[in-house]
Amino acid sequence: MANQTELESLQKKLRSAVKNREVVEQARQSQVSSLVQFVAKLSLTCKGLDLELDNRLAKFRAAINKGIDFEILKPLLDEITLLLAQQELRQSANIRELHQTVNDAGKRLQQSQGVPDALRRSLRNLLTTELDDIKATQDFVPVLSRLVDIYHQVLNNKHGDIQAAPQSLAPELAQELLNLTSQLAFEGNNAQEIDRIKHKIASNNQLSVLLDCCISIIRLIVATISQERQSAQTFLLAINETLALLHQSLLDSVNRSRDVGHRMAELNQQIDEKITLLNNETQAATSVTELKKLVGQKLEALTLDIKLKEELEIQERESISQSLHVMQKRIDILEKETKTYRDRLAEQKFKSLQDSLTKLPNRAAFDERLQFEYQSFKRTNKNLCLVVIDVDHFKSINDNYGHSAGDKTLQVIASALKKTIRTTDFIARFGGEEFTLIMPDSDLNQIIQPLEKIRKSIKSIPFKFKNTNVQITISIGATQFLPTDNPQEVFDRADEALYSAKNSGRDQLVIKK
Numbered sequence: 001m002a003n004q005t006e007l008e009s010l011q012k013k014l015r016s017a018v019k020n021r022e023v024v025e026q027a028r029q030s031q032v033s034s035l036v037q038f039v040a041k042l043s044l045t046c047k048g049l050d051l052e053l054d055n056r057l058a059k060f061r062a063a064i065n066k067g068i069d070f071e072i073l074k075p076l077l078d079e080i081t082l083l084l085a086q087q088e089l090r091q092s093a094n095i096r097e098l099h100q101t102v103n104d105a106g107k108r109l110q111q112s113q114g115v116p117d118a119l120r121r122s123l124r125n126l127l128t129t130e131l132d133d134i135k136a137t138q139d140f141v142p143v144l145s146r147l148v149d150i151y152h153q154v155l156n157n158k159h160g161d162i163q164a165a166p167q168s169l170a171p172e173l174a175q176e177l178l179n180l181t182s183q184l185a186f187e188g189n190n191a192q193e194i195d196r197i198k199h200k201i202a203s204n205n206q207l208s209v210l211l212d213c214c215i216s217i218i219r220l221i222v223a224t225i226s227q228e229r230q231s232a233q234t235f236l237l238a239i240n241e242t243l244a245l246l247h248q249s250l251l252d253s254v255n256r257s258r259d260v261g262h263r264m265a266e267l268n269q270q271i272d273e274k275i276t277l278l279n280n281e282t283q284a285a286t287s288v289t290e291l292k293k294l295v296g297q298k299l300e301a302l303t304l305d306i307k308l309k310e311e312l313e314i315q316e317r318e319s320i321s322q323s324l325h326v327m328q329k330r331i332d333i334l335e336k337e338t339k340t341y342r343d344r345l346a347e348q349k350f351k352s353l354q355d356s357l358t359k360l361p362n363r364a365a366f367d368e369r370l371q372f373e374y375q376s377f378k379r380t381n382k383n384l385c386l387v388v389i390d391v392d393h394f395k396s397i398n399d400n401y402g403h404s405a406g407d408k409t410l411q412v413i414a415s416a417l418k419k420t421i422r423t424t425d426f427i428a429r430f431g432g433e434e435f436t437l438i439m440p441d442s443d444l445n446q447i448i449q450p451l452e453k454i455r456k457s458i459k460s461i462p463f464k465f466k467n468t469n470v471q472i473t474i475s476i477g478a479t480q481f482l483p484t485d486n487p488q489e490v491f492d493r494a495d496e497a498l499y500s501a502k503n504s505g506r507d508q509l510v511i512k513k
C-alpha cells in the first residue's frame, strides 16, 4: 500500500517535472527564435559593406531560419567573423582618413584671409573639440555639415567683399596707391585731403578700405580737373574779351583814319582847284591892282584851307596816339593775364614733378631726367651711373612708432640725402622708402666713396622715437651704363644689386657691373 502511494507521488512529481521542462523548453525555444530573428536583422545592417560578407551573411540567415545545427554553422560563422574583422580594420582606416580630410579642409580655411572673427572661432572649436570627440563614422555627419556651413558663410562674405580679389594682394596695392598719390600735386584743402587718404592707406590695407581710398582719390582728381578747366575757361574768356576790345579799337582807329583821309582828299582837291583857279584868273588879270586884289583874296582862302588841313592832321595824330595808348593798355592787360597763367602752369609742372612729402623730385621727374642723361650718354659716351637706395626695415618704424613717425623719417632721410650728394648728381624719391640717384660723369670706382659717405651719414642720424634712440640704415645698389644698355636694363641691374645688399645683411653698398 505504501509502495503504491510512493509510486503515485513519484509519478506526480515526474509529470510536474516534465511539464516544467516543457515550459522551460518552450521559453528557451522562443528566446532562441527571437535571438535568431535579431541576429538575422543585425546581419542585414552590415549589408552593402562588402560583397563577400553579404553572401556569407545571406547563407547564415537562411541556415538559422531553417534551424540548422550550430555545429554545421560553425565554419560559416568563422568565415563571417574573419570578414567582419577585416571590415572593422578597413572602417577604422576610413575614419582616420576622413578625420584627416576634415582637419585639412578646416586648417586651409583657417589660413585664408578675411574670415570673420566669429566664424574663425567656430572653426577653431570644430577642429579642436568637435573633431576630437568623433568615435564613429556617423559622428562625422554633423561635423561635416557644420564645416560646409562655415565654408558657405566665408564664401558669401568674400563675395560681398571684393569679388575674386585676394586680400594677399592688398599690401602691394596699398604701396602702389601710396606711390601714385605722392605724384599728385594738389593745393589747399585738396592737399590736406590727399594727406588724410595717404594715412588711411598706410594704416589699414584691407581691400575694402583701399577701394574707398581709390574712389576718394578719383573724386579729388575729377574735382581738381574741373577746377582747372574752369580756370582755363575763365582765362580764355578774359583773353577773348581783351582781344575783342583791341579789335574794336583798331576798327575805330581805321574808320577814323578813313574819315580823316576823305576830308584830307577833299581839302587837297579844294586847294588844287583854288590854285588852278588862281592861276587862270592871274593869267586873265589886266592890271596890277586887280592882280593884287585877286591874289589877296585867293591866298586868304588858301591859307584857311591849309590851316584846316593842319588841324585835321593834328587831330589825326592825336587820335592815332590816343588809340595807340588804349591798345597798349589792353595789350599790357593781355600780357599780365598770360603771365599769370604761364606762372601757374610752370608752378603746376614743378609740383607735378615734386614729391609732396619729401620735396625731392618724384618718380616722373626721375624718369624724365634719366631719359635726358641716357640720351646724353649715347651721344657723348661719358660715364653714367645709376643707384637705388632703400631704407632698411622701414615697415617696423611705421609698425612700432606710427605712420607719422615713418613720414618724418622719410623727410629727414631725404633732406640728408640731398645735402650729401654732389651738385652734379640727381636724387629722386622713387616711391615708398626707395630713392634713386643718377650720377653723371663717374665710373663705378669713382662712386664708391661718395656712396659710402651717404650710407654712413644716414646711419649717424640720431633718430629718437617715443624716447628710444633708433638707428636707421640704408642699403644701396649701384651700376654703370654700358654701351648696349637701355635705362630699364640698368635700373633692373641696380635693383638686383640692392637686393644682394638686403640679402647680405643690409646697411651696405653692392655694386653690380
Ligand SMILES: Nc1nc2c(ncn2[C@@H]2O[C@H](COP(=O)(O)OP(=O)(O)OP(=O)(O)O)[C@@H](O)[C@H]2O)c(=O)[nH]1
Pocket (backbone or CB within 6 Å): 175, 178, 202, 357, 390, 391, 392, 393, 394, 395, 396, 398, 402, 403, 404, 405, 406, 407, 410, 431, 432, 433, 502, 506
Ligand atoms: N610712413 C610711410 N610709410 C610708407 C610710405 N610709403 C611706403 N611706406 C611703408 O613702407 C613700408 C615698406 O616696407 P617693406 O617693403 O616691407 O620693406 P622694409 O620694411 O623697409 O624692409 P626691407 O626693405 O626688406 O629692409 C611699408 O610698410 C609701406 O606701408 C610713406 O609715404 N610713409
